[in-house]
Amino acid sequence: MKYLILFIPVLFVLQASAQTTIKQDTAIEQMVNEVSAKNIEANIRKLVTFKTRHTLSDTTSKTAGSGAARNWIKAQMEEYAGASGGRMVVQFDTFTQPKGERIDKPVKLKNVLAILKGTDPNDTRVYIVSGHYDSRVTDVMNPNAVEPGANDDASGTAVSMELARVMATRRFPATIIFMSVVGEEQGLYGSTNVAKRAKAENWNVDAMLNNDIVGNTHGMETDLKDNRSVRVFSEGVPSVAAINAKQVAGLIALGGENDSPSRELARYVKETAERYVDQLDVKLIYRRDRYLRGGDHLPFLAQGFTAVRFTEMNEDFTRQHQDVRTENGINYGDLPDFVDFNYVQKVARMNLSVLANLALAPAEPENVGIVTSGLTNKTILKWDAPKTGKKPVAYYVLMRETISPYWEKKFYVTDTTATLSYSKDNYLFAVQSVDADGHESLPVFPKPIR
Numbered sequence: 001m002k003y004l005i006l007f008i009p010v011l012f013v014l015q016a017s018a019q020t021t022i023k024q025d026t027a028i029e030q031m032v033n034e035v036s037a038k039n040i041e042a043n044i045r046k047l048v049t050f051k052t053r054h055t056l057s058d059t060t061s062k063t064a065g066s067g068a069a070r071n072w073i074k075a076q077m078e079e080y081a082g083a084s085g086g087r088m089v090v091q092f093d094t095f096t097q098p099k100g101e102r103i104d105k106p107v108k109l110k111n112v113l114a115i116l117k118g119t120d121p122n123d124t125r126v127y128i129v130s131g132h133y134d135s136r137v138t139d140v141m142n143p144n145a146v147e148p149g150a151n152d153d154a155s156g157t158a159v160s161m162e163l164a165r166v167m168a169t170r171r172f173p174a175t176i177i178f179m180s181v182v183g184e185e186q187g188l189y190g191s192t193n194v195a196k197r198a199k200a201e202n203w204n205v206d207a208m209l210n211n212d213i214v215g216n217t218h219g220m221e222t223d224l225k226d227n228r229s230v231r232v233f234s235e236g237v238p239s240v241a242a243i244n245a246k247q248v249a250g251l252i253a254l255g256g257e258n259d260s261p262s263r264e265l266a267r268y269v270k271e272t273a274e275r276y277v278d279q280l281d282v283k284l285i286y287r288r289d290r291y292l293r294g295g296d297h298l299p300f301l302a303q304g305f306t307a308v309r310f311t312e313m314n315e316d317f318t319r320q321h322q323d324v325r326t327e328n329g330i331n332y333g334d335l336p337d338f339v340d341f342n343y344v345q346k347v348a349r350m351n352l353s354v355l356a357n358l359a360l361a362p363a364e365p366e367n368v369g370i371v372t373s374g375l376t377n378k379t380i381l382k383w384d385a386p387k388t389g390k391k392p393v394a395y396y397v398l399m400r401e402t403i404s405p406y407w408e409k410k411f412y413v414t415d416t417t418a419t420l421s422y423s424k425d426n427y428l429f430a431v432q433s434v435d436a437d438g439h440e441s442l443p444v445f446p447k448p449i450r
Helices: 011-021 026-034 037-048 065-081 150-167 189-200 239-243 245-254 261-276 298-302 341-360
Strands: 004-007 088-097 107-116 125-132 175-181 204-211 229-233 281-285 307-312 325-327 330-332 366-371 379-384 394-401 409-413 417-420 427-434 447-449
Touching (some): 037 065, 065 088, 088 189, 107 150, 125 150, 125 189, 150 341, 189 298, 204 298, 229 341, 307 341, 409 417
Antiparallel strands (some): 379 417
């Protein structure tokens, strides 16, 4: 068995080393370049013209309110689908939300899903990218104010729409869903409905990318201006583990608190996006979301799916959840003139590079484990080839020190076992599938096996 060892001392220099050690797919690079700041700006400004997209706003008008907004989003997605050769279908995900917190009466709500079906009938994987199209002002129960929601979250919706436009013309073995959901501001209702539907219908959701507040580059109070950094939030101990003491105990025993599936996705985002998007720094934040706050990835985590949230590096709270006004010389309100459209373009390109690589890659290896039948200073890993989709040509065994947030070495392995001269006491490991073109699956953290 032969190993090709890729030394990656720290991930912030990976972009330079990737040019000589890891393939960059020219087709993905072309898609990344097609993502247009002009189109993103046009879509954000159009969403603002509906005056309010509040979840409880009017649904009968053709020009104002959430009904007009969702109809327009669906129509745009259908236009993009026209270039897919019938592979993309656009639908409303319709449900009735009962009266409850921030919902004063039962209301029929609609998410918009553009589903780009995978071309491999044996590949069941699903990837989801999402933003929420609803908006609000200071009074969360006021559906009739001017509620532009340009950054929160027309920016995330525009990311999802622009990716649908670019990727509809391409073919991927796995399925990609470009989603715009309602009800986030009222209680994550739209994403909760999709996540529960995905669980009930046995969707094989491999990763969910949530884009929420991804268009501002100026930090309130700090006066920091940063158009190259974006945060990715990921949980450690999985949400579903809250009711599974054995799973929690296993993570603690293995030192795997930072190696949940969502943490592995976050690392994958950083490595992949910085390979394809120039002048971009992906910052890993080891929290499910911002301090005591939440977003549309949380319902997917609660259903046991892998999900992360993308958000700008420095937020401006004079723009978020504010009535549009001028007060003490300060302009308040989430207006499009305060969105950095070139920055949103970078975020969209980040999303695309990750989605494309995942949807083209083989599925993850299965039953990944570290052999513990005897005491040794070596580490023996074993795994099975994935049962869904195309077969990998090889695998990467990833390794890092226990204090490192990033993978530091990659061992290229053509078998389904590897023996490394590094102690499992001192290092953390994972295994990912790779195809002949260098597309890598998500890494899988190993369990102990005998």
